[in-house]
Amino acid sequence: QQKVQQSPESLIVPEGGMASLNCTSSDRNVDYFWWYRQHSGKSPKMLMSIFSNGEKEEGRFTVHLNKASLHTSLHIRDSQPSDSALYLCAAEEGSNAKLTFGKGTKLSVKS
Amino acid sequence: AQTIHQWPVAEIKAVGSPLSLGCTIKGKSSPNLYWYWQATGGTLQQLFYSITVGQVESVVQLNLSASRPKDDQFILSTEKLLLSHSGFYLCAWSRDGGNERLFFGHGTKLSVL
Numbered sequence: 001q002q003k004v005q006q007s008p009e010s011l012i013v014p015e016g017g018m019a020s021l022n023c024t025s026s027d028r029n030v031d032y033f034w035w036y037r038q039h040s041g042k043s044p045k046m047l048m049s050i051f052s053n054g055e056k057e058e059g060r061f062t063v064h065l066n067k068a069s070l071h072t073s074l075h076i077r078d079s080q081p082s083d084s085a086l087y088l089c090a091a092e093e094g095s096n097a098k099l100t101f102g103k104g105t106k107l108s109v110k111s
Numbered sequence: 112a113q114t115i116h117q118w119p120v121a122e123i124k125a126v127g128s129p130l131s132l133g134c135t136i137k138g139k140s141s142p143n144l145y146w147y148w149q150a151t152g153g154t155l156q157q158l159f160y161s162i163t164v165g166q167v168e169s170v171v172q173l174n175l176s177a178s179r180p181k182d183d184q185f186i187l188s189t190e191k192l193l194l195s196h197s198g199f200y201l202c203a204w205s206r207d208g209g210n211e212r213l214f215f216g217h218g219t220k221l222s223v224l
Contacts, residue, residue, distance in 0.1 A: 034212065043201055043215035044155065088155060098170065099213065101155040 003027050004091050006102035015111040019076040023089030023102055024069070033065060033072045034090040034099070044088055048074065079109045113138035117202050117216035124192050124223050132187040132219050134202030142204040144185040145213065146177055149199040161185060197223045 006023045013019045023033065032051045036044035050056050050065040050072060057063075062075045070091075076083055089102045114137045124130060136142050146158040159177035161167045167177045173196070175189045185202055200219045205211040 036213075043218045044213075045215070046212040049212065090155075098157060098160075100157075103154040 003100050004089055004102035006087075006089050006105050008105060009103070010106040010108070012108045012110060013079050015079060015081060015109055017079050017109075019079050019083070019107055019109070021074045021076075021087050021089075021105045021107070022071070023073065023091075024071045025091040025100075026070070027091060027093070027100070028070070029093045030070055030091040032092040033063075034092065035063060035072075035074050036088040036090060036101075038086040038088060038104070040085070047087075076107075079107075081109050081111050083107060084109045113142075113204070113214065115202065115204060115214060115216040117200075117219055119219060120217065121220040122222070124221065126194055126223055127191050130187075130189050130192050130196070130221070132200055132202075132221075134185040134187075134216055136183045136185075136204050139183075139204065139206070141182060142206065143211075144179060145203040145205070146185065146187050147201040147203060147215075148173070149201065151198060153198070155201070158187070192223045194223050197221055 003026050034049045035047045037047045038044040048061055048063045050063045053067050055064050060077050065072045086104045086106050088104045090099045092099045116135045118133050144161045147155045148158050149155050157170045159167050159169055161179040164179055164182050167179055178186045202216040203213040205213050
């Protein structure tokens, strides 16, 4: 069973709209969450990370974390066509170097 | 600034043939190095990681092997390719083992026919 579940699998939002992506880990040993963005045919690039309960905002991107439920969400406001990509959530145990990725959410922003 | 270079960019290989993919990191001494594999439409799966020269840990068994012959070099190889080896291979590095972001190379697209 996939240890990191992402939803939805795909998402279409209009340009200027809000995109909300979800991620949950089933591994209680997870300490850190990462969000990576991967444009088609390219390698992933780290977008945001969150390690503490609460919210973190960077520009148009906001990430939330609830450590009790091991749930994180990524919100993109004022979505742009250039935001169209595969968004990968990754969970990491602090004790080792193993990062587990989810299957990703494919975001399409339509102008 | 640190740079990561992967080679080749793409490969088309026959089933049963050998494979060698490489990765070099410049501008960072003693990086943690990783190999990831991504099937078409699939998730990123960590294959190997290395925290020092000569030491490689296997995460999943896919009939592949990895070596770290130099501090800045990571090699992925197999003697005999399978159809299931097709996909996108990514080398990555991080500064430390925990709580550190991954920096990925551009990747190698492998097609096994």
